Amino acid sequence: MPQLREFIKRNMPTGLRNAVVDVRDLFAAPALEDIVLHDYALAPDADARPRLSLVIPSVDPAGAFGGVTTAIDIFLDLCVRTGAQARIITDDFERRLDRSFIDRRAAGIGLDPASVEIARRTTEVPTIQVRSRDIFIAYNWYIALNVRSLIDQQAAHFGGAPRPFLYVIQDYEPLFYRLSSTHMLARLAFDPGRPCWGLFNSSQLHAFFEAQGHQLEHSYVFEPKIPRGLRPALEAGPIAKTKRILVYGRPQIPRNCFPAVEKGLRLWAARYPQFADWDVASAGLTHKPVPIGAGRALRSLGKLPLEDYANTLRTTAVGLSLMASPHPSYPPLEMAHFGALTITNRYANKDLGPLHDNFISIPDIDAATIAHALAQACERFEAEPDIGWQGKSRMPGYLDPAEWPFLSELASDLKVVWDR
Template identity: 30%
Template sequence: MKYHLKSFLKTKIKQFICTKKPNFSCGSKASLDVKKNQAFLGIEETIQEVKALDYKHTNGSKTRLNLVVPTLTKQHVFGGLSTAFDFFKQLSGTFSDDIDKRILVMDTDLHDIHDAFKDYSIVLLGEESTKTNQIVCCKNRSQTKKLPVTQQDIFIVTSWWTAYVIQDLLRSYQSKRLQLIYLIQDYEPGFYAWSSRYALADSTYHTSLPTIAVFNTYDLYDNFKLHNYEFFKEFVFHPKMNPNLKKYLPQINTVAKTKKIIIYGRPSTDRNAFLNIVETLRLWVKSYGSAFQWEIVSLGEKHPAVYLNDTISIKSEGKVSLQEYAEHLLTSSIGISLMVSPHPSYPPLEMAYFGVKTITNNYQNKDVSTYHENITSFTDYSPINLAHNLQNLCESFEQNSLSQGKPLNLTFIDDTPTFPFLKELKNQLTEI
């Protein structure tokens, strides 16, 4: 049976509406009818993720590093969240052994926690604990469940809503000794249309609180400078290939490339422009007589097969293991990965460094082709333009004229530290 993207998206929309129903109180019949219609339409009356986290002042002499994250579940610990944990671990290592660590989980319950945190103790919100390594679930926060905070707490926020909640807490606490580190890994207002969430996300970049901003890539940092954002102190790090993926790199000289196209397919993440990729492939199938000889694999998020015509489809494998991912990178000759944001994202870089001819996009100041000669980065990434260039790459591969490019930025695969500024950052914390 063929599953189509339209029915898949219908199901997702239905699920969204059902899970977003607010709780309504009883009133007049007319009022009740309005509220029933609101419930049916899924109208929101609050932005739940920015619900306040109340605190209670406690005494403490030890520095405590707090990492504030949406979740700790295994299925979500990858990409930006994995980078956040790595940063947290390495920064805590620059302090003496006499330091406490606490992870605040804002959005989910503590189930199926990633193995990396098995040495942490789960502490109830509101409980005053002397445990060195703590995990606190803040999902069901309320005025009766208050987070213990001391003068020695340092907070690392990892998304706009975790930043919003902690900034609100720190404004109330009013201590010059509290420090805030904002790990910025994308321009997050862009995750939404012009809206309340857009405005709240943007507001976290304008806080009057002394904030140390840490940017993932110079592309992103330069974009913030382009739009005149300023922070108390700013640090930037280069993207790095996952070490467990990098160990497969030597095999690019021994594994043959095949007629396989890999795409970074995430239908539920708008900035990855899944529909642009699908339409590109549809146009390519119509115009390229040899398209039936090629395999098309979608990686990133599991979705139904997408049929480009009666016989050719995009096969989705979703999120795969690093070994399986490496095998796809080693055997694929062409890749498509789009990112409608200032961050270059990791998939097009991983593709290119594994010898995959990669189609991606520019965005304002971002030009991903500066990383590797295997990358072609388009300002015009309309399906018509991308399909034309995809066909050229396929024809070159079939004619054995698809030459391998060279890396232009070796920091992605070298052994230099990911966060070379940690000692300076730590010293800055003690000076505020």
């Protein structure tokens, strides 16, 4: 189908092509910022107790991938450490409220789930109760821009300088968009013109952020850790692995480079028929089977329950996880630490190669580069089936069950703000 579409585009008469473009533009979606940016109305709340308010798109468990979980865990931990009241404000219009994921994460750190308030968005301009000692935590770029109006209204109503807001920065979000107004507004979120404390998920991302010329009032940097739910499976120890390539497959997310994954697998299957007995599976988001040649296909496992995902990692010999981003990404770290020889790409200053023996860090995502790396990993596994379990991590904090060190510092700094 893609080849047919390209053939038609190349051979279509100019007038017809222009007419098609005009019709397409007529039905094109509005700019993203026209959908996601909005104002808030402030409803004064005289309660003097400090409160942390995490603003995220949704609390739906189906969308609770790594970044969402990290933001929620940081928020809940800070509430415990500071004694602040906990509130989550959702930015999407959700038909129903499923708070099961929030409740499980809260209970997991000893916080009463009933104490976590969830304020759902129900109107275009939500009315939010705001106290003088409210501090907001933004999850992404458009939420960081949206909460500025609440911070300004808070300062105007209660007096004094605007309170800082926290921004959990887990990727360089302007890169999600082509050069456009959306791209520029995502950059603006990193220079918000208000006191902002950035919480950076990895030193690589923080270094990239600063290299782009951004400077926030305060920066706190933390390194990725193995998710709590995966730790028991890893601590259970090595088991026999199977001839399986596990792909982090999210075709709907451009930065995960799924077209490059497809091309690399097809070339691998064609050039290296000696690996015809290897299973090729995809975990992440559900998609149709992807033919890779010789009657074989990349089969989709979708978003696996955590226990099933852990078992799949334990028995997988080779991993493939691409990411067009300066952030390390969770899946390749998980694959490597679960003993899979893991192919992942470099990006700007990001190179995972030095972080674990199991990484095969490739300089580009050309199909030949991916195919060669896959063949190299398969050959190494067949020669030494327990090679992945022998690999050593050079990320001491990744396996450390203690919480991130920055949380204590941040909790102390928040208390200083509330005591002013």
